[in-house]
Amino acid sequence: MLCIRGLNSSVFALLLAGPLACSGEKSEGTDGPPTGELPAECSEAEPVVEDSFAVLIDGGFKDHDFSLPCTIDAVTTEMGTSTTSLTCDDAGASIAVTLTLPVAPQGDVAWAVGQTLTLDSRYADLEVTAEREFELRGSDGELWAAGQWQDGPLKPQVFQPLTVGAEAVCGPMDVDMAPRSYRLDFELAGQPQLSLFSGQRGEFALGAGESLVIDVPDARYNTCCHDTESFSVFVRRVKTG
Numbered sequence: 001m002l003c004i005r006g007l008n009s010s011v012f013a014l015l016l017a018g019p020l021a022c023s024g025e026k027s028e029g030t031d032g033p034p035t036g037e038l039p040a041e042c043s044e045a046e047p048v049v050e051d052s053f054a055v056l057i058d059g060g061f062k063d064h065d066f067s068l069p070c071t072i073d074a075v076t077t078e079m080g081t082s083t084t085s086l087t088c089d090d091a092g093a094s095i096a097v098t099l100t101l102p103v104a105p106q107g108d109v110a111w112a113v114g115q116t117l118t119l120d121s122r123y124a125d126l127e128v129t130a131e132r133e134f135e136l137r138g139s140d141g142e143l144w145a146a147g148q149w150q151d152g153p154l155k156p157q158v159f160q161p162l163t164v165g166a167e168a169v170c171g172p173m174d175v176d177m178a179p180r181s182y183r184l185d186f187e188l189a190g191q192p193q194l195s196l197f198s199g200q201r202g203e204f205a206l207g208a209g210e211s212l213v214i215d216v217p218d219a220r221y222n223t224c225c226h227d228t229e230s231f232s233v234f235v236r237r238v239k240t241g
Helices: 009-016
Strands: 054-057 064-078 081-090 093-102 116-125 130-137 143-151 163-167 183-187 194-197 200-207 210-221 229-239
Touching: 054 116, 054 130, 093 116, 163 229, 183 210, 194 200, 194 210
Parallel strands: none
Antiparallel strands: 054 093, 064 081, 064 116, 081 093, 116 130, 130 143, 143 229, 163 183, 183 194, 200 210, 210 229
């Protein structure tokens, strides 16, 4: 349903009697107005991170939904972008896949040429918008990279073993079409909680010269009009030593 600006009180009351949300599902988290002063991170500020990830098939965006074993052919870095070229095996047929990620200041990606990993990836062109998500994991399920980019609810399962929740701490969830940043609370066993707002980056140090670096280009609610929330979130394992 299209979100509508400028509802008068009588129309608003009628709409409240029926479904009003642009989506039937919400990210779990606080949905009431916060009390007291809003966090400083709620104010519009120059974002630290803006660019997101991409999974390309034969060099372009193509609708797909697969889970395939892939071998890394090349890893390059240029103009702030890390590019990983992979050959994935689809029942004997080779698929050329490219994963691009913004370079993290903490270090280069931790995977290497010749390594075989499993790539779960989905891309759907919805004409006025698109949905993309991916997971790059080892044979034991170990997380190497993952991301979600879409209008709609957060999908915490994509980032396991990280847990992540979205908290609406920057004002009430409303139909005023005034987008506000979620606070995303990330947790990893044995580590302090990491909280990030839209435009922020953080990391979990893993030891042995590696970290999981998380970028949150976008995590907002009260958005319009394809859904009432949107997320662009990704994590990658990097070498810090």
